Amino acid sequence: MAVAGVGGPCAGSGHRQLRHDGEAATMSTVRDSLRRLQVPDLAIRGWRPGMSGEALLALVCAYFVLACNGTFWQAVAQAGTSPRVRIVLAVAVFALHACVLAPFAWRAATRPVLAALLVLTACANWYASRYAVLFDVDMLRNILHTDMAESRELLSPGLLVHVAVAGGLPAALVLWTRVRIPSLRQDLRRRALFAIAMLALALVALAIGSQGVFSLMRNDHALRHRITPGNVLVSTVRALSQEERGPAGPRETVAADARRIVGAAGPRRPRVLVLVVGETVRADHWGLNGYARQTTPELARRDVVNFPDVTACGTSTEVSLPCMFSILGREHYDRVAIRHQENLLDVLARTGVAVAWRDNQSGCKGVCDAIGMQAMQPAQAPALCTGNRCLDAILLAGLRERIEAADDDVLIVLHPLGNHGPNYFERYPAAFEHYRPTCRHGDPGRCSRQQIVNAYDNAIGYTDAVLGELIDLLGAQHGHDAAMLYVSDHGESLGEYGLFLHGAPLAIAPRQQLQVPMTLWLSPAVTGSAGIDRDCLERIAGDAYSHDNLFDTVLGFFDVQTRDYRPGRDILHPCRRASAAARA
Structure with a gap:
């Protein structure tokens, strides 16, 4: 005796519902697995990539090393360094930037901080490549004290195009990306491990190529001022920390006994x-x-x-x-x-x-x-x-x-x-x-x-x-x-x-x-x-x-x-x- 409904008009609908529920469960499982793996879920989120803050920071730092340091790599090449030293420098520069930026490009600030830094780096790269500017403390102090008339003269269509392409487009991609933000405790632990790992990577790389790297730095004292954007960030912090608004009290008297001796050699x-x-x-x-x-x-x-x-x-x-x-x-x-x-x-x-x-x-x-x-x-x-x-x-x-x-x-x-x-x-x-x-x-x-x-x-x-x-x-x-x-x-x-x-x-x-x-x-x-x-x-x-x-x-x-x-x-x-x- 057949059971009512089995093989009837509702049978196909029931099977479709079961398949739909199974697919939804499978997709949910995939999402959870991808989140745990911290990889982009491009297809799942409608062509808007999502990734961890650490992954995005690493990608941006790699971009700095490969695309924003032409004058630095040119100086390294002119010094006749070996491929091994260049690889060590690339790894060290990447890791040090990631380590330094880790406390700042974090949680909700990750995307805006990295986007702003990309634009700033493109500006610095333009002046470094066009004018051979070295961004040391004195240069940053000059920039901070430059008036608007001088600043306007340094603007050009070429600069705007370069910043738009080399800084604006990457910054737009960064802002478009979704950054997954876990709980504060989990994020603190993960970010600390990331910073420690990057610091360890930089130290290992420098230890491997220490002889060539430190010899290069001794022979070219200006080389560190060519590493962008680290040169701008470090010099800006130093310039601002040394900034004096003027003496807090009376200035020290110089030549306190000074007097004119007009007429000593005759009236004049x-x-x-x-x-x-x-x-x-x-x-x-x-x-x-x-x-x-x-x-x-x-x-x-x-x-x-x-x-x-x-x-x-x-x-x-x-x-x-x-x-x-x-x-x-x-x-x-x-x-x-x-x-x-x-x-x-x-x-x-x-x-x-x-x-x-x-x-x-x-x-x-x-x-x-x-x-x-x-x-x-x-x-x-x-x-x-x-x-x-x-x-x-x-x-x-x-x-x-x-x-x-x-x-x-x-x-x-x-x-x-x-x-x-x-x-x-x-x-x-x-x-x-x-x-x-x-x-x-x-x-x-x-x-x-x-x-x-x-x-x-x-x-x-x-x-x-x-x-x-x-x-x-x-x-x-x-x-x-x-x-x-x-x-x-x-x-x-x-x-x-x-x-x-x-x-x-x-x-x-x-x-x-x-x-x-x-x-x-x-x-x-x-x-x-x-x-x-x-x-x-x-x-x-x-x-x-x-x-x-x-x-x-x-x-x-x-x-x-x-x-x-x-x-x-x-x-x-x-x-x-x-x-x-x-x-x-």
């Missing part, structure tokens, strides 16, 4: 010294130094004393400006101590010299904090300005009136835009484009080296014209005995050794970034009242000097007496006659 008129801190001009492109091109025709027509062998304190404005105005100088350089001490301007102001700072650049880097700064504005000379940038002739606007209004000694510091790169073609008017063709892009990769050099030399020619006009202005002074001293803050690389711009670490900086021009003009009235022998100056001008000579030379010019005055560093001291004996 007030003096004015205009100190021009040139920007990014290198010595070997300075016409007065024998450069093949006469880039300084105006100065050559005037009675100046040129110093062809001068070394800068550093390779960036951030380092050189505070250093050259400090009594410590490069010989005893200490960035923190310099920030907490008075500088040359403070000492002069305390003795009664009227001190002023006029700026057409990115500020005085703390040097003029106590005396204030006059930032030149387009409204002062609209014809010299385009947008927020003005030609350096604006520094002369109202300068004559400023000097004539003073009835005592005056020091005026001019801080021009000069040859600040990479947009050299924007530093001079069209009438000064003597050398063509010129590079008219901020990206040196789009120009030949000769085009870059042509634009750079044209900018020096404009600086020369402004200095010539300044000398004429000072020569027409009736109330003050006048002088001008021009010295650049640092030099510039124009493609030598694959380097562009400036800011290289001092230990490996090429001479193009450290050798700077220095030129002095003295009015006949000054040479007479100060008892300076011009022939003597011409004879000693070829000696080796540096930014360290500035402090004492300016004190001597204004007849400032102090125990901290070092006559051996005063350029003018050996050539003084009556005043030298009186000051001694």
Whole structure:
């Protein structure tokens, strides 16, 4: 006797239900197995991959090693390393990045942290490959203190395309990925094991290739600053941790006994010294130094004393400006101590010299904090300005009136835009484009080296014209005995050794970034009242000097007496006659 329903219309439906339940159970089992294995479940989640945070972090770190360190691997190859050393380095760099990032790219922060780091790495990779930038602490400090006008000039279509492709696309993939987040306890245990494993992997790799790796690092001290993004992260942390907002209390007094001894060698008129801190001009492109091109025709027509062998304190404005105005100088350089001490301007102001700072650049880097700064504005000379940038002739606007209004000694510091790169073609008017063709892009990769050099030399020619006009202005002074001293803050690389711009670490900086021009003009009235022998100056001008000579030379010019005055560093001291004996 048949059982009701068996073999009837409902039989097929029952079997289908059983199959559906079985398939659902099987799929659930597969999902659970895949989750336990921590592998992507691409098909299961509708083509959106899911993986553990550790797997995603490892993939991103592998991408850093293989795709974002071209300059690092090029330097390793040029050192003639063996394949074994290269493999060891690749494993070590991968593992160290994974270990360092493990505490930060974690749980809900995993994807946004890694995505942001991918974009940042693409930016760093662009500047490292195009400009040979080394991201050490000083370079990161320069970046942190760069104003918007400078930053805009470093942007280019090529940069945006590179960042979009090399950083934006990987970052989008990272954000698209699902990161499975287990319980906090389980995640802590797993992340700790991952970090320990990565650290152990790095140590084992370095131990295996220790002889070759450490020899490579000793021979190339800059190599570690090429490892991206570790170089940016470590240097940024160090730069921020060393950042000083300024002295918490009064700055340390320098030359506390300083006083002017005006009249010791006979009565004299007030003096004015205009100190021009040139920007990014290198010595070997300075016409007065024998450069093949006469880039300084105006100065050559005037009675100046040129110093062809001068070394800068550093390779960036951030380092050189505070250093050259400090009594410590490069010989005893200490960035923190310099920030907490008075500088040359403070000492002069305390003795009664009227001190002023006029700026057409990115500020005085703390040097003029106590005396204030006059930032030149387009409204002062609209014809010299385009947008927020003005030609350096604006520094002369109202300068004559400023000097004539003073009835005592005056020091005026001019801080021009000069040859600040990479947009050299924007530093001079069209009438000064003597050398063509010129590079008219901020990206040196789009120009030949000769085009870059042509634009750079044209900018020096404009600086020369402004200095010539300044000398004429000072020569027409009736109330003050006048002088001008021009010295650049640092030099510039124009493609030598694959380097562009400036800011290289001092230990490996090429001479193009450290050798700077220095030129002095003295009015006949000054040479007479100060008892300076011009022939003597011409004879000693070829000696080796540096930014360290500035402090004492300016004190001597204004007849400032102090125990901290070092006559051996005063350029003018050996050539003084009556005043030298009186000051001694």
